Amino acid sequence: HYLEPWAVCGHDCHYCYARFRGPVSGKLKKLKTVYARPAPLYKPEELLRRIAAGIKAHDARVVKLCRYTDILSAPFVKEGLACEVLSLLAKSPVERIILTTKGLPDGRILALIRNHKAKFSYNAAARPAADLPLEPNLPPLADRLAAAAELSKAGVLTTIHLDPVVAGFDDDALVLRPFLQSLRRLGLLRAMFSYLLLSDDIL
Numbered sequence: 001h002y003l004e005p006w007a008v009c010g011h012d013c014h015y016c017y018a019r020f021r022g023p024v025s026g027k028l029k030k031l032k033t034v035y036a037r038p039a040p041l042y043k044p045e046e047l048l049r050r051i052a053a054g055i056k057a058h059d060a061r062v063v064k065l066c067r068y069t070d071i072l073s074a075p076f077v078k079e080g081l082a083c084e085v086l087s088l089l090a091k092s093p094v095e096r097i098i099l100t101t102k103g104l105p106d107g108r109i110l111a112l113i114r115n116h117k118a119k120f121s122y123n124a125a126a127r128p129a130a131d132l133p134l135e136p137n138l139p140p141l142a143d144r145l146a147a148a149a150e151l152s153k154a155g156v157l158t159t160i161h162l163d164p165v166v167a168g169f170d171d172d173a174l175v176l177r178p179f180l181q182s183l184r185r186l187g188l189l190r191a192m193f194s195y196l197l198l199s200d201d202i203l
Contacts, residue, residue: 072103104139124148128179164196
């Protein structure tokens with residue numbers, strides 16, 4: 001089960017396919033917001049109640065965060081709502097929480113994941129910097145990788161997701177090899193990748 005607690009994503013990456021999907025553009029209009037300013041689908045208490053009820057109703061065992069947004073969107077990390085959602089999931093009957101993010105967890109979220117490490121898979125989406133300014137609002141790469149390394153050392157199943165690899169830029173050995181070597185130095189030894197698939201809308 002995918003879980004989408006808010007609509008759209010503050011990272012505003014130029015290659016993001018989600019902004020062109022009907023469910024996302026529809027929510028933008030309904031919530032009267034823009035893509036770079038995510039908004040919760042419901043008020044916090046109602047949001048948490050609906051998540052708990054949905055887990056029970058669907059007997060959810062594996063929950064993926066997220067498809068069209070990022071659970072670690074900066075405003076919701078700062079105000080604590082992201083931590084509340086993750087805490088609810090960690091204490092629920094859900095057996096696996098797959099968290100894929102370009103965001104930066106704060107101390108509360110790092111502690112929560114460490115304390116429930118058997119339940120979490122942490123996928124830090126990161127790509128080597130190849131002089132393509134495609135991600136205007138991301139936290140610093142070094143901070144995101146340091147957080148991933150901390151979780152990995154604590155025993156959390158941690159993967160670096162090279163997402164997206166831009167053909168002809170990021171996959172050049174002069175760019176990719178130093179990036180992979182930097183991951184190894186941090187003790188980050190699991191990696192996966194996906195190539196950027198261009199659409200007319202993204203172009």
